[in-house]
Amino acid sequence: MKNLELAQIFSQMADLLDMKKEDTFFKSRAYRKAARVLESLEKDVGEIYREGGLEALQKIPGIGQGLASKIEEFIKTGQIKAEQKLKKESPVDLDSLTSVEGLGPRKIKALYKKLKIRNLNDLEKAAQDNKISKLEGFGEKSEKNILQSIAFVKTGKGRFLLGLILPIVRQIVSHLDKLPQVGKVSLAGSIRRMKETVGDIDILVTSSKPEKVMNFFVQMPEVIKVWAKGPTKSSIRLKGGFDGDLRVIKKQSFGAALQYFTGNKDHNILTRRLAQQKGLKLNEYGVWRGKKRITGRTEKKVYQSIGLPYIEPELRTNTGEIEAALAGQLPEIIGYDEIKGDCHCHTDWSDGMQSIEEMARAAQKMGYQYLVITDHTKDLRVTNGLDEKKLLRQMEEIDKINSRFKRIRILRGCEANIRADGAIDIKDEVLSKLDIVVAAVHSKYKMPKKEMTQRIIQAMENPNVDIIGHPTGRRIFQREACQLDFDQIFKAAKRTKTALEINAQPERLDLRDVNIRKAIKAGVKLVISSDAHYQGSLSLIELGIAQARRGWAAKKDILNSQSLKDFLKSF
DNA sequence: GCCGTTTTCGGCCCGACTGTTTTCAGTCG
Numbered sequence: 001m002k003n004l005e006l007a008q009i010f011s012q013m014a015d016l017l018d019m020k021k022e023d024t025f026f027k028s029r030a031y032r033k034a035a036r037v038l039e040s041l042e043k044d045v046g047e048i049y050r051e052g053g054l055e056a057l058q059k060i061p062g063i064g065q066g067l068a069s070k071i072e073e074f075i076k077t078g079q080i081k082a083e084q085k086l087k088k089e090s091p092v093d094l095d096s097l098t099s100v101e102g103l104g105p106r107k108i109k110a111l112y113k114k115l116k117i118r119n120l121n122d123l124e125k126a127a128q129d130n131k132i133s134k135l136e137g138f139g140e141k142s143e144k145n146i147l148q149s150i151a152f153v154k155t156g157k158g159r160f161l162l163g164l165i166l167p168i169v170r171q172i173v174s175h176l177d178k179l180p181q182v183g184k185v186s187l188a189g190s191i192r193r194m195k196e197t198v199g200d201i202d203i204l205v206t207s208s209k210p211e212k213v214m215n216f217f218v219q220m221p222e223v224i225k226v227w228a229k230g231p232t233k234s235s236i237r238l239k240g241g242f243d244g245d246l247r248v249i250k251k252q253s254f255g256a257a258l259q260y261f262t263g264n265k266d267h268n269i270l271t272r273r274l275a276q277q278k279g280l281k282l283n284e285y286g287v288w289r290g291k292k293r294i295t296g297r298t299e300k301k302v303y304q305s306i307g308l309p310y311i312e313p314e315l316r317t318n319t320g321e322i323e324a325a326l327a328g329q330l331p332e333i334i335g336y337d338e339i340k341g342d343c344h345c346h347t348d349w350s351d352g353m354q355s356i357e358e359m360a361r362a363a364q365k366m367g368y369q370y371l372v373i374t375d376h377t378k379d380l381r382v383t384n385g386l387d388e389k390k391l392l393r394q395m396e397e398i399d400k401i402n403s404r405f406k407r408i409r410i411l412r413g414c415e416a417n418i419r420a421d422g423a424i425d426i427k428d429e430v431l432s433k434l435d436i437v438v439a440a441v442h443s444k445y446k447m448p449k450k451e452m453t454q455r456i457i458q459a460m461e462n463p464n465v466d467i468i469g470h471p472t473g474r475r476i477f478q479r480e481a482c483q484l485d486f487d488q489i490f491k492a493a494k495r496t497k498t499a500l501e502i503n504a505q506p507e508r509l510d511l512r513d514v515n516i517r518k519a520i521k522a523g524v525k526l527v528i529s530s531d532a533h534y535q536g537s538l539s540l541i542e543l544g545i546a547q548a549r550r551g552w553a554a555k556k557d558i559l560n561s562q563s564l565k566d567f568l569k570s571f
Numbered sequence: 572g573c574c575g576t577t578t579t580c581g582g583c584c585c586g587a588c589t590g591t592t593t594t595c596a597g598t599c600g
Binding site: 024025026027028029030031033034061062063064065066067101102103104105106107136137138139140141142145351379380381383384442443444446 | 572573574582583584585586587588589590591592595596597598599600
């Protein structure tokens with residue numbers, strides 16, 4: 001799948017163009033638009049090109065002659081000359097500098113011209129020496145923000161979004177699975193725990209012919225570097241910039257190895273201690289009494305042998321799961337197949353890519369009983385947000401479309417905007433006509449804790465508001481969560497019967513796992529939503545379910561695990 | 572660079588926010 005790679009290249013080219021010249025506004029915007037379209041394209045451009053050539057590429061909206069031939073070049077040669085040229089001519093490391101919030105191509109250009117800032121290090125130094133605040137167009141606050149943002153970017157270094165890595169890794173796993181020399185295959189490590197960000201990936205296989213498996217692994221087309229290659233372990237770097245390990249395990253040790261390589265460090269220390277207390281030894285090869293291996297083939301048996309029930313991978317972080325397991329109080333966390341409908345998605349009425357009908361058909365395919373259409377509302381002009389009149393028209397449209405669907409019900413909703421004072425941007429008389437109202441913050445994320453908390457509580461007080469969308473507004477690696485007094489938020493949510501969302505977008509995953517756990521403890525109900533802007537991203541719901549599982553959520557805590565009737569009743 | 576014509580040029584989404592200014596540029600979504 002070349003779409004994401006190309007999207008990245010085009011948006012980089014847009015930035016490079018903006019830096020280079022003054023009058024590239026519309027050209028760079030065309031590149032950015034093309035990047036956006038590619039990002040959300042269902043079909044692989046490689047496939048489109050194979051089937052219909054340049055002509056088919058030009059049928060993609062936002063792609064014309066110029067960009068189509070660049071895509072062709074990329075498919076054929078793996079690179080785009082124009083991009084290489086732009087990069088060569090650019091004196092700065094634009095990629096890392098644009099990751100600093102508030103810095104775009106223009107400001108980066110100014111910083112280079114006046115202070116010769118080429119990369120993050122230069123930038124940090126200049127900010128520390130108070131050189132930036134003295135520049136025209138910058139000030140003390142800019143300088144402070146730059147330093148803060150650099151620190152934030154640094155914490156994310158070397159980690160990657162689960163949602164980005166998972167599809168790539170799954171493909172590798174499925175290739176390995178097809179090799180005749182491979183028996184069992186499993187992911188391990190943080191990616192098996194479905195942690196929201198992943199450092200490197202671990203894959204375990206059983207095989208009687210490790211050498212052939214290793215040969216295949218280090219020669220995959222995605223590999224850009226081989227760190228190590230041996231009979232039991234090989235390490236590589238993949239195109240995306242992240243590293244992967246493959247370990248070959250004997251059949252009789254597979255369960256023990258999985259257990260060993262999945263839990264975080266502290267979980268493993270505790271399980272080994274439990275083994276010790278029983279006069280056993282637990283390592284990656286099995287559970288041992290003296291020199292005798294008593295088990296190790298499956299994880300379940302490993303846990304059993306040390307007196308524990310099977311613990312789901314998502315829980316293995318030593319945050320109380322072992323104590324709960326010993327006490328028989330481990331929750332039965334929600335399953336990946338237990339969501340019955342999606343509560344948050346967009347269509348081409350606002351900034352989505354597909355029609356209501358197309359989204360509904362895709363949701364039906366996923367086996368859902370319902371899909372809530374929640375397009376943006378009027379405050380968000382950039383997303384073509386709907387005003388009261390358009391919302392009413394959309395409701396009529398949904399009613400019409402519903403008559404064409406038998407197995408799924410399309411629910412009428414919106415993602416309304418919570419203004420700075422907590423007011424909703426749509427009149428109550430229209431809100432009250434909707435089946436479900438999601439309300440969310442889209443501006444002024446830096447408000448002080450007290451005001452931000454009050455703002456959201458104010459929104460929850462509106463009897464028409466059913467769900468608070470992406471409650472903290474965070475974007476992993478990009479924007480910190482807003483400041484909230486969660487105790488107060490949870491209290492108000494419970495009192496007003498407002499559900500909080502677990503948004504499944506890879507860079508949001510908002511609420512976080514710890515807050516999900518706290519919310520459940522406080523008696524707050526939750527929903528898991530894809531926030532899909534096109535059909536394909538409905539399946540992102542999996543990441544939200546993983547997040548819920550890491551937050552110890554059971555089926556009963558998640559409102560959209562209920563049937564349509566019960567779901568509607570709970571608001 | 573794309574797109575759709577008043578069809579090979581001329582327009583292209585635009586408001587909020589921020590940090591800087593004192594009327595605005597750049598960034599973000």
